Amino acid sequence: MVEGNVGSILQEFDCVDIYKQPAFQHPLLKNHKIQENFNFNKSHIIKNKYKENVLSCPQGTVPVLKQKNGTESIHLNTVEYPGQHFATIETVLDGSIYRGAESMISIHNVTVQNNQYSKSQIWLENGPRGELNSIQFGWAVHPRLYGDTLTRLTIYWTADGYKKTGCYNTNCPGFVIISRVPQIGIAFNESSIYGGKGSVVIRPQLFQDGFSGNWVLKDTVMNEIVGYWPKELFTHLNKGASLVRFGGNTFTSPDGISPPMGNGHFPVISYFKSSHYVHVKVKNSNYQLVDIESRKARIYADSYQCYRLSYWGYFKSTGVSFSFGGPGGKCGI
Numbered sequence: 645m646v647e648g649n650v651g652s653i654l655q656e657f658d659c660v661d662i663y664k665q666p667a668f669q670h671p672l673l674k675n676h677k678i679q680e681n682f683n684f685n686k687s688h689i690i691k692n693k694y695k696e697n698v699l700s701c702p703q704g705t706v707p708v709l710k711q712k713n714g715t716e717s718i719h720l721n722t723v724e725y726p727g728q729h730f731a732t733i734e735t736v737l738d739g740s741i742y743r744g745a746e747s748m749i750s751i752h753n754v755t756v757q758n759n760q761y762s763k764s765q766i767w768l769e770n771g772p773r774g775e776l777n778s779i780q781f782g783w784a785v786h787p788r789l790y791g792d793t794l795t796r797l798t799i800y801w802t803a804d805g806y807k808k809t810g811c812y813n814t815n816c817p818g819f820v821i822i823s824r825v826p827q828i829g830i831a832f833n834e835s836s837i838y839g840g841k842g843s844v845v846i847r848p849q850l851f852q853d854g855f856s857g858n859w860v861l862k863d864t865v866m867n868e869i870v871g872y873w874p875k876e877l878f879t880h881l882n883k884g885a886s887l888v889r890f891g892g893n894t895f896t897s898p899d900g901i902s903p904p905m906g907n908g909h910f911p912v913i914s915y916f917k918s919s920h921y922v923h924v925k926v927k928n929s930n931y932q933l934v935d936i937e938s939r940k941a942r943i944y945a946d947s948y949q950c951y952r953l954s955y956w957g958y959f960k961s962t963g964v965s966f967s968f969g970g971p972g973g974k975c976g977i
Contacts, residue, residue: 657826659701660708670817672876678820679872683855699825706821706871708814709829712791726977729902731951731968732891733941734767735926740940741884742768744851744927746864750843750920752907753795753835754785760895760903761786763798764919767889768850768859771880776805779859779873779881781848783832785903786812794831797846799861803878819861821871827863828870838907839917847923854931857882888926888936891953892919892968896977902950906969911954918954918967925963935964950975 667673701707745766754762765782784798789812801818802810813829814821821828836843847864857875875882892905906919924936938957945953951970958964
């Protein structure tokens with residue numbers, strides 16, 4: 645498999661003083677000190693390790709995606725919201741605590757109308773429904789958010805069940821960027837081709853730092869930390885995640901038509917003809933990275949005529965894996 649080539653036009657981003665980025669407008673982060681050392685990697689990043697080039701911001705600054713005119717910082721990702729559809733695997737709620745998750749996720753371009761979206765992402769969550777803490781990361785095609793139909797690296801968080809807190813990317817204060825390379829909101833310049841000879845993938849990692857308690861997003865292509873969600877934002881994720889979910893999510897347009905999910909095809913055994921996750925892993929309560937256990941995973945697909953998921957279990961070459969997706973259409977609400 646081929647790692648996704650994270651290409652970008654820096655013109656889409658503003659290089660902002662690292663201490664003046666949107667995160668620090670949050671009232672809980674007024675006195676926040678930027679974390680530089682992480683328990684898996686003592687030397688780190690804010691140091692000037694980059695060669696100055698067009699794909700990184702100058703030292704002391706970080707890239708923030710420009711908000712395009714007419715786009716919206718909306719989020720309609722709760723299971724209860726009409727028009728949502730999911731094809732996912734998720735851990736069962738058995739009292740287990742998770743400190744992170746990662747997977748290799750195939751990247752695809754799908755046709756999405758202006759009022760729809762299609763995502764492939766990982767969720768880490770904790771808390772009752774009305775107080776839900778949720779962090780989400782992966783890729784999305786989301787015209788209302790981005791003003792285009794490109795496949796982009798996308799993150800989201802909420803601390804109160806989507807009521808008043810949270811947003812995509814850095815559209816509200818919260819996520820602290822520390823990488824000088826544009827990544828949050830970046831458009832991928834390659835995607836997997838149906839039936840091709842390889843898959844273009846990303847392999848994002850999210851973990852709770854054992855020292856600080858912050859939730860840290862790491863990019864394996866650059867092998868560096870993108871940034872983190874400070875623990876101060878959350879009321880339940882501070883204790884770890886009680887649920888981890890992997891897979892696809894779409895939103896229906898007002899005319900009742902749902903967009904394609906994954907690569908727009910139902911899953912088959914060939915990875916090159918399916919949207920897929922391989923090496924699906926979680927960090928357990930002891931901060932050990934392990935394969936997700938089949939006995940602790942449940943499949944959820946709410947519209948079989950539109951979207952499906954095939955769970956393949958564990959193989960040495962691919963770890964735990966699954967394929968998912970579908971053409972969409974009239975899938976119900």
